[in-house]
Amino acid sequence: MACCILISIIFSVVVAAKAWLIGKPSNQAIQWRPQNKRN
Amino acid sequence: MTKIAQLPYKSHLYGIVTQKKIIRLCSTYAFIFFSATLTLWLTNAAQWHTFSLGLMLPGAGFLVYTDLVSWQGLLHMIFAAASMCLFLASLILWFATGNVIAPLFVWLLSAIIAACMGHQAFPSGVICGGISIYTHWLIPTAILIAFGLAFGFHVFRQVIGKRQRLQANEYLQNTAQEIADKFEKTRPAEPKEFSLDDLKLMRFLLDRALQPIDSFDGFEWIDQFQTAAVRYQLNFLGYALSMAQATHLSAFGGYLDDAQRNLITKQTDNRIWRYWRLENLWGNFRLSADPIARDNIMYTGFCATQIAMFHAASGGDFFLHKNSFLLTDASNNRYSHNLESLVKKLDSEFNRSDYHLMACEPNWVYPLCNTIGAAAMKFHDANLWLQHQENFTHLLEHEFIDYSGRLIPCRSNYTGIAFPNIGGALPQALPCFFQNATMPDIALRQWMLLRRSLIKNGTLNRKEFWPIDTGNYGFSRAAAYAGVAVAAAELGDNEIAELCLKSLESEHPTIEINDSTHRPKASVWAHALEFLARSCIKNGFRHIIENAHKPRLHPIISEVSYPDVLVAHASYQEGVLKAVFYNGTQAGLQKIGIANLTPHVSYFCESTANKLVIADAEGNAVIDIFVDGRTEIQVYAAKQEQY
Numbered sequence: 001m002a003c004c005i006l007i008s009i010i011f012s013v014v015v016a017a018k019a020w021l022i023g024k025p026s027n028q029a030i031q032w033r034p035q036n037k038r039n
Numbered sequence: 040m041t042k043i044a045q046l047p048y049k050s051h052l053y054g055i056v057t058q059k060k061i062i063r064l065c066s067t068y069a070f071i072f073f074s075a076t077l078t079l080w081l082t083n084a085a086q087w088h089t090f091s092l093g094l095m096l097p098g099a100g101f102l103v104y105t106d107l108v109s110w111q112g113l114l115h116m117i118f119a120a121a122s123m124c125l126f127l128a129s130l131i132l133w134f135a136t137g138n139v140i141a142p143l144f145v146w147l148l149s150a151i152i153a154a155c156m157g158h159q160a161f162p163s164g165v166i167c168g169g170i171s172i173y174t175h176w177l178i179p180t181a182i183l184i185a186f187g188l189a190f191g192f193h194v195f196r197q198v199i200g201k202r203q204r205l206q207a208n209e210y211l212q213n214t215a216q217e218i219a220d221k222f223e224k225t226r227p228a229e230p231k232e233f234s235l236d237d238l239k240l241m242r243f244l245l246d247r248a249l250q251p252i253d254s255f256d257g258f259e260w261i262d263q264f265q266t267a268a269v270r271y272q273l274n275f276l277g278y279a280l281s282m283a284q285a286t287h288l289s290a291f292g293g294y295l296d297d298a299q300r301n302l303i304t305k306q307t308d309n310r311i312w313r314y315w316r317l318e319n320l321w322g323n324f325r326l327s328a329d330p331i332a333r334d335n336i337m338y339t340g341f342c343a344t345q346i347a348m349f350h351a352a353s354g355g356d357f358f359l360h361k362n363s364f365l366l367t368d369a370s371n372n373r374y375s376h377n378l379e380s381l382v383k384k385l386d387s388e389f390n391r392s393d394y395h396l397m398a399c400e401p402n403w404v405y406p407l408c409n410t411i412g413a414a415a416m417k418f419h420d421a422n423l424w425l426q427h428q429e430n431f432t433h434l435l436e437h438e439f440i441d442y443s444g445r446l447i448p449c450r451s452n453y454t455g456i457a458f459p460n461i462g463g464a465l466p467q468a469l470p471c472f473f474q475n476a477t478m479p480d481i482a483l484r485q486w487m488l489l490r491r492s493l494i495k496n497g498t499l500n501r502k503e504f505w506p507i508d509t510g511n512y513g514f515s516r517a518a519a520y521a522g523v524a525v526a527a528a529e530l531g532d533n534e535i536a537e538l539c540l541k542s543l544e545s546e547h548p549t550i551e552i553n554d555s556t557h558r559p560k561a562s563v564w565a566h567a568l569e570f571l572a573r574s575c576i577k578n579g580f581r582h583i584i585e586n587a588h589k590p591r592l593h594p595i596i597s598e599v600s601y602p603d604v605l606v607a608h609a610s611y612q613e614g615v616l617k618a619v620f621y622n623g624t625q626a627g628l629q630k631i632g633i634a635n636l637t638p639h640v641s642y643f644c645e646s647t648a649n650k651l652v653i654a655d656a657e658g659n660a661v662i663d664i665f666v667d668g669r670t671e672i673q674v675y676a677a678k679q680e681q682y
Binding site for chain 1: 256259552558
């Protein structure tokens, strides 16, 4: 019970921080090329 | 001939500052341990027994009710193990994000929960295979034995360490000096020219830098706390482009200036620095979101050096202006900064720190980050750096370098505890690159010590190159090869630099899409490191930092269309502006803008459609040139008379 509470607290904090801090995950960042010429 | 510095005499495993902090930590624990032991022996209440054991060791309170014959006993054992695992996780969180509350919270909470579980009877001992083990004797005794072993290991390390230091100094004096003497002749006299392959890699950087300021396409968004953070991608893209400008493109502004300025301005985007509000809260117990106000050299120092390199390479002073580095948070609070205020903050934080080195995450001090920040200070105000140099160097040498001469990655400012020396060659190599600007003798010494392990029988010792890319936490040696090549190039060790770049190419061959190349699995950060290595020449970074605020007054290529025209070389020497272009798209006629000419003077342009141009009243001119493959031009005054 105690561990469940502890794990829940830490997990919630990590998930909340992650959701807030990470803009958009990208698996294709390296392959990205601009579609148009520079503005 | 540069004489390699020796490692200074070291009488103890830890420096004086670290010793004090570790003694303070041990004393605090000893006080808790003996108070808990007394409580354990002097009271009969089960709750106090449990709580006391829980204070001695995270999760130990649960061990009081542990046995191997009942499911309740087994459950308590699981609770104890889970608490210890959680405590380890909280230590990782503390290291990764500066969250100093997490370990204390987990430790104390597990002790309280174990004590409050409401058991009616206090068992006489843990029943294990018919044998009863008394936890109130077992746990304190085990802790004392563990401390005894740790102390023994400490003494052993000290004895072995002294021998390692003698061996290292002997190597530095003899073998290393001979190798280093060969580095001396490697700085080229003529400005260098990029190959077409280099330019295709450069496009990887320019494409990301030249998109609109609030766009971050092509960047890796993984986390904003540790090494994959976008701010580091921006930093190193900027460092690489500045190095390229300083060593190959000293007479080119245009989109190269724009790209560097954009990368610095992107750092002011709230998504990049809002991590600090959390870190400041759980590490410093402060509410301020301003990432420059305290600690955080990983932002302040890195951005200051990015600006310093941009100013040095481009001859500009844009980020000296008021509000030029303006941060606005989600609540519309504004924090106005510029290079001057960043360096002032470095100055005050160096002075405030016990280590004379500023913390990154709250209370974690990284020597690498501090050598990066120190370079910005030296660039902006060499006299200010001179005031810090002695203390900075002394504490770096005595608190952050171990007996064998390896740099300690980071140390806790609260406890003196150091993070283990992991990561292979890269975390040892990168500091050499940055140190070369502020303490070149130490940089060379550290490089020579590292070099011992890099080569085996004339080939790279692959084991030293960690298979984890710190730029995206993926499995690849790309960042390790590229990062070591960066340091090798700066120190003039062309042999290692070439071996690293060859290994990079053979293990992670490039892929070309739309005339731009990338290496699969390598992070954006690794690509930036590679281009930094390809751009760097011997003492390239040192020259940039020592080239403080010299405006670019000579003629330059000021306007070129990107990506239609790629610039492989641009220099001005003895009255001649020389440039080499490649077509980035289709071959064709291109307009090239030139600035800083003498107004109304006519200039002769070799290899261009219009052989003779006249500078306008502002010293600008535009020439037409057919760019098809490697295309070289030379521009020089046709005659001195004015029109």
